[in-house]
Amino acid sequence: MIRSFRYTVQPARIVFGPGVRSEVANEMGRLGRRHALILATPFQCPDAEHLAGELGSLAAGLFAGAAMHTPVEVTEAAMAAYEAADADCVVAYGGGSTIGLGKAIAWRNDAAQIVVATTYAGSEVTPILGQTDAGTKTTIRDPKILPEVVVYDPELTLGLPVGMSVASGLNAMAHAVEGLYARDRDPISTLQAVEGIRALKEALPAIVGSPRDLAARTTALYGSWLCGTVLGTVGMALHHKLCHTLGGSFDLPHAETHAIMLPHTAAYNEPAAAAALAPVTDLFGGSLGGGLYDFSASLGAPLALRDLGLAGADLDRAAALAVTDPYWNPRPVERDGIRSLLQRAWEGIRPA
Numbered sequence: 434m435i436r437s438f439r440y441t442v443q444p445a446r447i448v449f450g451p452g453v454r455s456e457v458a459n460e461m462g463r464l465g466r467r468h469a470l471i472l473a474t475p476f477q478c479p480d481a482e483h484l485a486g487e488l489g490s491l492a493a494g495l496f497a498g499a500a501m502h503t504p505v506e507v508t509e510a511a512m513a514a515y516e517a518a519d520a521d522c523v524v525a526y527g528g529g530s531t532i533g534l535g536k537a538i539a540w541r542n543d544a545a546q547i548v549v550a551t552t553y554a555g556s557e558v559t560p561i562l563g564q565t566d567a568g569t570k571t572t573i574r575d576p577k578i579l580p581e582v583v584v585y586d587p588e589l590t591l592g593l594p595v596g597m598s599v600a601s602g603l604n605a606m607a608h609a610v611e612g613l614y615a616r617d618r619d620p621i622s623t624l625q626a627v628e629g630i631r632a633l634k635e636a637l638p639a640i641v642g643s644p645r646d647l648a649a650r651t652t653a654l655y656g657s658w659l660c661g662t663v664l665g666t667v668g669m670a671l672h673h674k675l676c677h678t679l680g681g682s683f684d685l686p687h688a689e690t691h692a693i694m695l696p697h698t699a700a701y702n703e704p705a706a707a708a709a710l711a712p713v714t715d716l717f718g719g720s721l722g723g724g725l726y727d728f729s730a731s732l733g734a735p736l737a738l739r740d741l742g743l744a745g746a747d748l749d750r751a752a753a754l755a756v757t758d759p760y761w762n763p764r765p766v767e768r769d770g771i772r773s774l775l776q777r778a779w780e781g782i783r784p785a
């Protein structure tokens with residue numbers, strides 16, 4: 434039987450396909466903008482310079498100082514660059530870190546945002562901004578934060594290193610797995626979640642075998658769009674709470690932490706959300722936690738938190754933090770259960 438639901442559309446325009454990066458100028462025109470501040474990380478600065486060259490006089494400036502966790506001081510420097518360039522929009526070229534900077538600017542001055550997304554993290558389709566001020570991370574949700582246009586050109590992901598592709602793809606799948614059992618899920622978010630997981634499950638092994646396979650890259654980016662849209666639409670649960678705790682309090686890397694935790698959080702919630710998870714449980718051989726672990730192992734993904742540098746002595750504190758102000762979760766979040774989940778994830782043991 435269909436559950437009662439509320440359905441909200443996140444109003445963004447999606448431009449998808451090999452070669453569509455050439456349409457950024459056109460998208461600026463549609464928005465009535467003529468002066469873009471282009472954003473990138475230092476690593477992607479050469480690619481952003483190339484884009485600026487293609488945009489010609491539409492590129493008013495380039496700020497290539499985006500950093501992880503959107504530090505407020507970086508945003509302030511970028512705001513100064515925005516004003517100095519007399520910009521009327523931002524073009525964020527990159528992954529979640531660069532997109533976060535564009536969102537932080539837009540949250541402050543309502544700049545229009547065009548995102549050229551180059552990883553699978555999904556931030557480009559959410560109205561959520563995480564930023565850090567003096568080491569404290571806060572999360573803000575506001576319609577102003579949602580980018581107006583997302584340009585998904587899979588050719589720009591051909592060079593995303595395999596390890597990052599795998600971790601980022603599993604990060605995307607985690608949004609969809611949690612979306613399947615979200616309290617506020619709707620029939621569309623469920624369709625998007627199942628299709629997003631299916632697409633990434635098909636694409637990631639092909640990318641590992643052949644990183645420059647454009648068809649596989651296209652399927653992966655399509656899946657990450659769907660999974661990111663789920664993240665932007667419905668509430669997240671235990672998995673995201675644990676990953677925020679591990680990232681925020683223990684400085685573990687974002688995508689890899691998601692990749693390691695996903696089989697364990699899925700296994701924890703599986704008994705309480707079996708019906709909601711059934712369409713993807715089937716995809717993973719009848720056991721979602723175990724199946725996801727085997728899938729990750731087959732891709733060469735990191736499997737153990739200890740390999741990310743987390744000390745065993747930190748697990749008690751991590752468990753205590755994770756059960757403080759827990760997000761809603763289909764299975765009660767209990768300290769002992771979370772502590773043993775973390776132990777298995779730390780050691781890299783396949784979920785039971």
Ligand code: NAD
Pocket residue numbers: 474476477501502503527528529530531533551552553554555556557559560561562563589590591592593594601664687688
């Ligand atoms: P990232 O943006 O930090 O990118 C990691 C590195 O890879 C950077 O140096 C980047 O320049 C480089 N890179 C990106 N694309 C590349 C490509 N195609 N080829 C080669 N190198 C490339 O990593 P991420 O995982 O995309 O983003 C993580 C951040 O995004 C975290 O801070 C996380 O909190 C945030 N995030 C936010 C949301 C949200 O909705 N607010 C959602 C997901 C992630």
